[in-house]
Amino acid sequence: MITLLNKNKLFLYCLVVIISSSFFASLIQTSFGKVDVKLMNLKTPDGQNLVYDLYKPSIATENDKQPFIVVVPGFQRSKEALSNIAIELSRRGYVVALIDPYAQGMSSSSLSRLAATTQGYGMFALVDYAYAENFSFIDINKIGSTGHSMGGNAAIRGADYFGKEAIRSGKKSKLDSVYISGYVLTLRENILRDSKSNMGVSYALYDEGAFRNDLQGWDAGNMKIAPESLRTVNSVLPKDKKVTEVELGKYYGERSNNTLRVIFNEELLHPFQPYNKEATKNQLDYFDKVFGAPISINSNNQIWQYKELFTLINMIVSLLMLIPIAKLFLSLNFYKDIVKDIPASLPEQTSKSKMIFWSVFFLSALIACISFIPMVDVAKILFYESANRELTWFFPQRMNNSVMLWAAFNGSIGLVIFFLSYYFFGRHHGVNTNSWGLQINKVEFFKTIMLGLSIFICYYLILYFVYFLFHVDYRFWFMGVRIFQPEMLLVLVMYFPLFFIFFFSNSLRVNGAMRFKNQSEWKSRLIAGFANSLGLMMIIIIQYVTFAWTGTVFWTTNWLSVNLLFGIVPMMFILPYFNRIFFQLTGRVYLGPIVTCLIFIMILSTNTVVYLPL
Structure with missing residues (x-):
């Protein structure tokens, strides 16, 4: 075998390059050893398997609990597709669960045809699991979720689902804050009215799926005037302060009572939105606003691109x-x-x-x-x-x-x-x-x-x-x-x-x-x-x-x-x-x-x- 390998040195060279680049990618993913990344599997109450990567910063301990954020990839995407978000959040001290949505990646298929509405592609079960203090190192009062495209829909549905639960119980919503990227179709009044979560919305100005929105043509993706963004903001404002045009990047409402709202509108196409420095910056700024980043790092300081390389x-x-x-x-x-x-x-x-x-x-x-x-x-x-x-x-x-x-x-x-x-x-x-x-x-x-x-x-x-x-x-x-x-x-x-x-x-x-x-x-x-x-x-x-x-x-x-x-x-x-x-x-x-x-x-x-x- 040694002789065969010596005759085929290109194979060895390729192997060395792959192992070396994987080592460096791993360094980026773990923030140079400051974050522990583990593959986890949650057996949900309805008999399904939810596979996820748990990013646990070293500062997250039983005596120093940190915010917990569930990241939900979009349609046809496995958890690795949004590892960039998990990397940037975890290096700032947040505990992150990066999930394989139901029927994608390593997770089992959903028993429901409405997996986003009724299960958040598995996010609901994980939020319940975390809130039940199964993770000793997270602050259960600071649980959030973020997702792109259909993952964004899961975040919207989560705000509604846990909001309704909070109304019934008379308690604070388990899902304190959500960040919705690349999806606004379900930002409807009947869903927004029961939300008890802070809410950030990021939508690509040139989103190819915008034809499904309330407006048409180029107006469909313009979140300054889109009915979807106006409803999101106005749902938490008194009648005399409702707006007719949203100021992008401005925070409306109050964080203290979970009515905080902010809208972003990056000049991007739908599939490329998660892999953009500006869009990532906006998301980092949002979670810093609602939770307070445990480790203060400028939102422009991003390293995920090196892992992609x-x-x-x-x-x-x-x-x-x-x-x-x-x-x-x-x-x-x-x-x-x-x-x-x-x-x-x-x-x-x-x-x-x-x-x-x-x-x-x-x-x-x-x-x-x-x-x-x-x-x-x-x-x-x-x-x-x-x-x-x-x-x-x-x-x-x-x-x-x-x-x-x-x-x-x-x-x-x-x-x-x-x-x-x-x-x-x-x-x-x-x-x-x-x-x-x-x-x-x-x-x-x-x-x-x-x-x-x-x-x-x-x-x-x-x-x-x-x-x-x-x-x-x-x-x-x-x-x-x-x-x-x-x-x-x-x-x-x-x-x-x-x-x-x-x-x-x-x-x-x-x-x-x-x-x-x-x-x-x-x-x-x-x-x-x-x-x-x-x-x-x-x-x-x-x-x-x-x-x-x-x-x-x-x-x-x-x-x-x-x-x-x-x-x-x-x-x-x-x-x-x-x-x-x-x-x-x-x-x-x-x-x-x-x-x-x-x-x-x-x-x-x-x-x-x-x-x-x-």
Whole structure:
């Protein structure tokens, strides 16, 4: 083994970089050892599991209790997606619980279809648990919650839920203060009237989901005049002091009687709001106002960006490490017979073949573009249970179902176009099917599958090792490679076949139709990257050009599906690079799609909602 590693030093280099960057990311996450971060699991009274990271500053003790804040990520986000907020709050002395919302991350699925309204995605149970003095180091009179998007809705619902409870009991609300980011739909009078919590609201001026608000166009996200923000502020003001325009950043009401209100309106898009210095500053200032920061640190002094940098390095290097891992296994005698000579390239392009190539290029991109949103709608019909947030074993991933249908459809269309272009043009102009790399016998195919599984297992074993040592994974903002619970392997098996159509189709086209004689390799790979992602890029371009022009996004009902593409497009762009590299390692088109489908689908599956009945 030592000899094998010495021959494959790139693997060791990648491993050293990942461990080093994970160590530094862990230092940031723990505020250089001043905060203890632990993975916790709460068994809720209704039989569910709530998984969360507990950030406990060293100053929080039984004799020096500190405020407690529950952080709730938004739709399709796991707890790691908002670790930046937890880092900044905990380094200022707050005890923080960063939760995996129900049906996301490691938490169990909710038994309720109204998990935000009735459970706060698990936040309600954790607030009750904390208020019952199960944590000896927190001040139960200073419990708060913050969340982005649907997590913000959970915070609103929490203010209402615990407010009603306080009215019934005649006591102070268990939830002293909430901070609502990226969500104003439920700031309605019937909810605000029972709130007994201080309330901060932060809404992106250019929020793509603002079309659902009371106003339309550019006014919809303008919190100076939005009815939602006016209701929030005026709900605590006497009649003679009610306002017709909100002054952003101004505190209304009184902290002492839990009527404090403040509105922020950062010039951002919805998905990027949690990862902005100004938005983070506003949130830190709010909690300093309502609780008083135990450790005084200027709100502009933020270090979370460095953790994002180190985990981004992790993500990039971990994907690059797939190549030396594959080489390491291929050097073993068991796998050596699947390594074949790289087939000859396609003939050099002529003017006519270039015309055919670029016609197919743009036709495929157009089909990819126009078929995505219809597949979103088809998925709602075919997978009714998950589309309606019902627990099911039948394709339980509401958002990924549409991506899977799109992938299967476009993969199939891609294969049809590939073979038709060969039949009508390629075979008459010197294209040899041997250049496709399809030839393989049963034993070699079985070993190729075994190799793909071995690479997948090795990749995730390294991730688990890193997580065990440092409690960090590979990620940047809302895109991440994270650990998973065992049942996700069943989900992977369920989704793999239809997704594989696309991944195999891409490998065949990249290596059998985009590899020309006398064409530089970097240019060939770059063209393949754009060929595989241009259609989805066009959807994003259409969505945001329309938004910039009119103040309302082009696709409204399915705007969250378009937002999903921010994480998918980078995957689609780099996919051909890996399919080409694995082709060059084996001389065949099979290993690439097996490895990339396993890993990319697990990445997608662990970064979305999963309505499994567990």
